[in-house]
Structure formats: C-alpha cells, structure tokens
Amino acid sequence: MRRAARALGTYLSRSPVTAGYVVLLLSTHLWCTAVLSTAEAQRVLLGVSTHLDNLHDRPLRALAGSLLFFDGTLTEVTSEAFAGTLITLGLGVAGCLAWLERRYGRGRAYGLFLLGHLAATLLTVPVIQVALAHGWYPDSVRHAPDFGISYGAETVLAAAALLLPRARRLAAAGVVAWPVLGGDWSGVLPDFTTIGHLLAAAIGFVCGALLLRTARPAATAPLPPADPALVE
Template sequence: MTSPARPRPWARVRPVLDAIWAYPRRSPLTVAYVCLLLATHAWVEYGMTADRSAELLRYFSTNLDNLHDHPVSALLGSALFFDGTLTDVTSVGFGGTFITLGLGVCGCLAWAERRWGGLRAAGTFLLGHIGATLLTAVVIAVALRHGWYPPSVRQADDYGISYGAQSVMAAATIGLPRWSRLPWVLFVLAWPFGGGDDWPGPLPEFSTIGHLLAAALGFALLAVGPVARRSRGWRPV
C-alpha cells in the first residue's frame, strides 16, 4: 500500500501568492487610495519642514473651528492622511496604523470593494469619515457648553482615515464566519479605548466617541443592507 503523496511546498504557498497577485486587479480603488495615503505620509514626514507639516495638518483637522471656517476642504483633506507611524513598531501609534490602514483600509475596504463594488465601498468609508466627524462635532459642541471638555478642543488636531476605516471594519462583519463575528464586533468597539487617554469629564476623549459613532454607522448598514439589496436587485460578487 503506497502512502499518499505529500503536498509540495509550492502548493501551499501558491494560493497566497495568487491572492497577492490578484489583489490590485480585484481592489483597484483600494490600491490607489493606499498609494495616495503612503505618498501624502511620505510628503508630510520627509518632504516638508516640521513647522510646515504641522501647519498643513492643522488646516485639514476637522475640529470645530475648521468645520465652521472651511468644512469641505477640512473633511476631504483630512481623509488624505493617516495619523500614525510606519516605523516605530513598538509604539501605540503603530498599533493604530496597523488597525486603521492595515485592517481597515488594506483589508476591509478591499473586501468591500470586491464584494459590493467600488462605489458602495467608498460610500461606506465616507459615511464613517464624514458622518462620524459631523456627529462628533455635535457631541463636542454640547460638551463644551456643559464644561465637559476644555475649550482647547475647538482647535484640537483631528485628521486621518480612522473613522472611515472603523465604519468599513464594522460593515465587514457580515463577511466573517459566524463564530468569529462576535469577537470581531467586540474588537471593533474596544480598540478605540486602547490609547490610554484620560477622560476629561463624564465623556470619553472625543476621538473615542468618533470611533464608536463610526462603528455604529457601519453596523447600521448591516441592518438596512438586506432591504436595499432586495429593492434594487443587488447581488454580491
């Protein structure tokens, strides 16, 4: 009796290589966006002086003053940068980059583009980015009125892709095996509390609230999605 042939090492590696090779073709919008984010990150980190970089990011921050003064450029420009690091792998900032850029954009946004198409994937991302930003602005305004946040929050730096990534991560729950959905939901809701920021009052730090609101918007899409698919004849690819 002959023993079954062992699979060659190449047979185990090939599916991974095939997936990497197919990634740009199946998720071109995500690849283009990641390249843009890496380019703007390199430009801000290495192509500008520290003062000029800080001035640029301050202009695109979606704080209350900027949303009142130039809302469109702040909302759109904020999505061109990510707030984190790619080199200091032991820092909290790298952990945030791994979650938002790695899991959120490279992983979940690419999955959404493959399954729903580029427009719906981009819409899910923008819903979190813009919707959560505006809702957070309302929370900040109310908190300032009651003295729950310091006045400096009006000019705080708040830019990046994390709200959009959070919304896509929440919406991508539907694509996971059933046994892993609850742990993933808990992770999506818990990681915004991992920065170690002190609560300035009865509310968490405003960016934590923003991430929770972005997740809520992403989860809400799962509730309305089946209705929209039935009414429009949508089918996953």
C-alpha cells in the same frame, strides 16, 4: 516571491480603487514625514483637521482633505500609534475596504466609508459644543489637530464584522474594543475621538446589517488564467 507577486497582482486586479487609495495615503504620509519640515507638516495637517474652527470656516477642505492622510506611524513599531496604523490603514482600508470593494462593488464600499467619515465627524460637533459649554473639554479642543481616515476605517471594520461568514460576534467585539480600550475615559465624557469612533462603529453595524439583508455580492469578472511560467 512568485506567490507573493501573484497575490499582489490578484489584489490589484480585484480591488484597484483601494489599492490606489492605499498608495495615495502612503505617499502623503511620506511627503509629511520625509519631505516637509516639522513646521510645514504641522501646518498642512492643521489645515485639513476637522476641528471646530476649520469646520466652521472651511468645512469642505477639512472634510475632504482629512481623507488624504492617516494619523499614525510606519516606523515606531512598538508604539500605540503604530498599532493604530495597523488597525486603520492595514486592517480597515487595505483589508476590509478592499474586501467590501470586491464583494459589494466600489460604489457601496466607498459610499459606506465616506458615510462613516462624514457622519461620525459631524455628529461629534454638537457633543464637543455641549462639552465646551459645560467645561468638560478644554477650549483648546476647538482647534486641536484631528485628521485622518480612522472614522471611515472604523465604519468599514464594523460593517465587515457583520458580513463575515464566521466569528461575527468576536470580530464585532474587537471593533468596539479598539476605541473603548484606547480612548481617554478620565473626564465626565470620553474624549471626542472615542465618541466619534463609537459612532462610526454604530453606523457600520447598521449599514452592515442592511447589506446583509438586502444587497447581493457584486458580480466580478473572472480572473485571467495563470501564466504557465509561474505555475510550479
């Protein structure tokens, strides 16, 4: 327990913005699943979805509001949705985004996260429009629920995969494998979220390569001395 408390304290002190963001995401998820009714939660999530209708009518609310939620579950541990939560919220945000914040500073870390979220979302728009025009996607895609942090998480996962000192190729392959194996490839085009995740991964790889070549790790303040009472 003491070691766990010390590890948590270190995490909070070295990655305070990410720690706060994780708490925010957990809070909004709890609000939707435990406080609101199913109909109310659906209304909230549809309001922040980045589908075509919302991006046309209220783009800022959709793009910003989508960052306040994650599309997954914390309770159905045998489901594919739970695996997605582990990848996006756990490994992507709580893991890689926190590591980037510590190593390269919160500005670069969150700039990369936001770039992936915004660019991947907006780059999928012409893909969806062309697919709708040719009948490759159903018209319901225009207003289908599409919210969450997964594009940003995929971007920081890809960047971190290139910046890791070891096993870069294996980590990079895992980042690409997630959307490829989990996507729907049954039509002429894969589903638009698969395309968005692959675009986000490409953005992360490019930005990770640039950071690897040009950016120095951010200087971090030394950790406070350990409390003698906690040292065994």
